[in-house]
């Protein structure tokens with residue numbers, strides 16, 4: 001099972017064996033940095049650049065490491081999306097951009113939604129309709 005995480009805008013590869021690499025800005029303190037998310041959905045361990053400060057409740061602007069495409073959702077900037085390719089299937093992974101807010105949705109083309117963390121089951125279908133499939 002090889003998982004590849006991609007930028008939904010430029011198609012650039014975001015993942016390697018260490019995790020999913022993203023650029024972030026913490027708007028509250030106007031700091032930029034890099035984070036690495038786990039490729040395992042529902043695992044909320046995050047590696048971040050040592051100088052990047054944050055506290056629970058801070059909201060990040062998340063962007064792609066290739067062309068700085070902003071990954072926060074247009075309709076809900078407290079969430080961001082990446083593309084997951086796994087076993088020949090493509091899905092969207094939506095995750096919270098708020099520190100300490102552990103929720104993730106795996107949204108498949110057939111509108112099947114898997115929830116992780118504190119995700120709200122009612123929200124999945126609504127998110128599905130926001131993507132172009």
Ligand SMILES: [Zn+2]
Pocket residue numbers: 007008009010011012064065066067068069
């Ligand atoms: Zn991109």
